Amino acid sequence: MTNVEIAASHERRFGGDFGSRKARDPAGGGRFERAFHRAMYLGIQRLRGRPVGRWMQHLVSWDALDEARYAALARQRLETVLELASAGVPLYRSCAWRKHIASDPRDIARWPLLDRADLIERKNELLAYGAVPALLLARRSSASTGRPVEVLWDRHAVAWSWAAEYHPMLWHGLEIGTRTLRLWGSASLIENFVLNRHFVPADALTPARLEAAVRYLDAFRPQLVWGTPSAVHELARYIGRTGRAEDAFRVPYVKVGGEQLYRFQRDEIVRHLGERLIESYGCTEMGPIAAECPAGSLHVLATNVHVEIFRDGAPARPGEFGEIVATNLVNRAMPLVRYRIGDLGALSPSPCRCGRPQPVLAALRGRAADLVTKTDGTRIHGSILGDALQRCPSDSPLGSAQKVLFEQLDRQRWKVRLEFHRRPDSAALERQVGDLLRDVLGPGCQTEIEIVARIAREPSGKFRYYKVRGGPSRPPESADRPTLH
Numbered sequence: 490m491t492n493v494e495i496a497a498s499h500e501r502r503f504g505g506d507f508g509s510r511k512a513r514d515p516a517g518g519g520r521f522e523r524a525f526h527r528a529m530y531l532g533i534q535r536l537r538g539r540p541v542g543r544w545m546q547h548l549v550s551w552d553a554l555d556e557a558r559y560a561a562l563a564r565q566r567l568e569t570v571l572e573l574a575s576a577g578v579p580l581y582r583s584c585a586w587r588k589h590i591a592s593d594p595r596d597i598a599r600w601p602l603l604d605r606a607d608l609i610e611r612k613n614e615l616l617a618y619g620a621v622p623a624l625l626l627a628r629r630s631s632a633s634t635g636r637p638v639e640v641l642w643d644r645h646a647v648a649w650s651w652a653a654e655y656h657p658m659l660w661h662g663l664e665i666g667t668r669t670l671r672l673w674g675s676a677s678l679i680e681n682f683v684l685n686r687h688f689v690p691a692d693a694l695t696p697a698r699l700e701a702a703v704r705y706l707d708a709f710r711p712q713l714v715w716g717t718p719s720a721v722h723e724l725a726r727y728i729g730r731t732g733r734a735e736d737a738f739r740v741p742y743v744k745v746g747g748e749q750l751y752r753f754q755r756d757e758i759v760r761h762l763g764e765r766l767i768e769s770y771g772c773t774e775m776g777p778i779a780a781e782c783p784a785g786s787l788h789v790l791a792t793n794v795h796v797e798i799f800r801d802g803a804p805a806r807p808g809e810f811g812e813i814v815a816t817n818l819v820n821r822a823m824p825l826v827r828y829r830i831g832d833l834g835a836l837s838p839s840p841c842r843c844g845r846p847q848p849v850l851a852a853l854r855g856r857a858a859d860l861v862t863k864t865d866g867t868r869i870h871g872s873i874l875g876d877a878l879q880r881c882p883s884d885s886p887l888g889s890a891q892k893v894l895f896e897q898l899d900r901q902r903w904k905v906r907l908e909f910h911r912r913p914d915s916a917a918l919e920r921q922v923g924d925l926l927r928d929v930l931g932p933g934c935q936t937e938i939e940i941v942a943r944i945a946r947e948p949s950g951k952f953r954y955y956k957v958r959g960g961p962s963r964p965p966e967s968a969d970r971p972t973l974h
């Protein structure tokens with residue numbers, strides 16, 4: 490079955506009841522163009538020993554399983570990797586692990602949690618016996634949120650991770666080779682050509698780059714814009730602010746990932762840029778973890794990654810919010826078992842109404858360590874500041890900023906950096922920023938405003954709306970759980 494047929498069969502099976510629609514052919518290139526790029530991409534991957542196409546076909550066929558069968562398959566894949574990891578990875582053969590898992594390594598509940606520090610300091614012990622680093626793909630996370638991590642992936646695992654990236658896009662009728670404006674990732678000309686992508690670097694979205702992106706949308710009518718929420722939001726806000734006939738630049742789909750997605754971003758992206766926004770969730774260490782279906786749920790890609798939720802050091806109750814702990818089921822070169830990703834979320838106790846068998850991840854929040862302090866000493870998750878931006882209409886002084894960064898200087902004082910393309914009235918801006926921060930952080934909060942030409946993104950192109958002077962706050966302890974709304 491070709492991917493076109495697969496997409497069509499998805500359309501038939503899961504239907505258009507939940508907002509799914511057929512890919513718009515006139516925009517984004519025709520069927521031949523997509524088939525050409527897809528064949529080139531899958532062919533090159535096959536030559537490199539990465540059977541992305543074959544793995545995608547498995548993933549597609551597993552969509553047709555019912556919930557119980559899918560769960561059994563995911564469990565079987567989990568037990569296989571646990572057995573291999575316990576026998577073939579030096580760290581898991583050490584006393585610290587053996588004393589927990591020796592009696593039954595296939596029981597995940599016995600396994601200790603693995604920290605980011607373990608991955609950094611004991612990386613070599615996590616490499617399976619017989620794995621040759623020179624033959625493995627090193628994936629590194631950016632250093633901006635702490636010390637960088639590096640995970641080595643074997644070829645089949647790389648193929649599984651790409652298959653898990655592209656398979657859920659078929660749920661929306663988006664095939665590999667779909668004409669795409671990409672605001673994230675690699676600048677490799679060859680890679681972008683093969684994947685039919687136009688790449689705009691998101692590390693610094695200057696007006697010139699945003700204008701170039703708009704010109705591309707206008708001239709080439711891509712079917713998809715794909716980037717981090719903050720980068721795609723900047724483009725949407727730019728289109729909105731420059732007062733164009735917005736329909737001329739609308740794309741059928743926008744896919745975002747790599748950062749927390751805020752409601753205000755979603756609203757503006759849908760208003761100015763894309764008809765349908767698709768959220769995805771993953772990380773360097775695990776690859777893709779969850780993807781949004783046409784019904785709007787984030788489905789855990791549970792045949793690739795096993796997800797658990799922990800609260801106060803123990804497994805959370807069904808539906809309870811807590812720390813995400815993940816086990817990679819595909820990377821046998823460096824199997825990460827019960828790895829504390831550092832993000833927060835909940836596993837929904839109910840399946841999705843779309844009928845897909847994968848479990849549903851709910852209430853996803855960015856890094857657990859991203860805590861800021863209110864004036865009364867309470868610690869809350871910094872993303873609550875991003876949520877608060879929802880209250881600022883785009884024609885208000887703060888809402889018209891191209892970017893905003895809240896930086897905590899001490900318990901009472903905050904510096905707010907703002908980037909504007911058109912500067913608003915200073916007094917009104919100060920009043921709005923002060924009111925917002927006092928409302929979120931307490932009445933004694935003092936704010937200092939600085940209007941700058943550019944607020945830098947992280948080298949990876951990512952952006953967060955808040956930071957604490959001196960870098961990320963310390964890792965979460967049970968006493969430091971953020972207050973959740």
Ligand SMILES: [Zn+2]
Nearest residue numbers: 782786841843
């Ligand atoms: Zn669903």
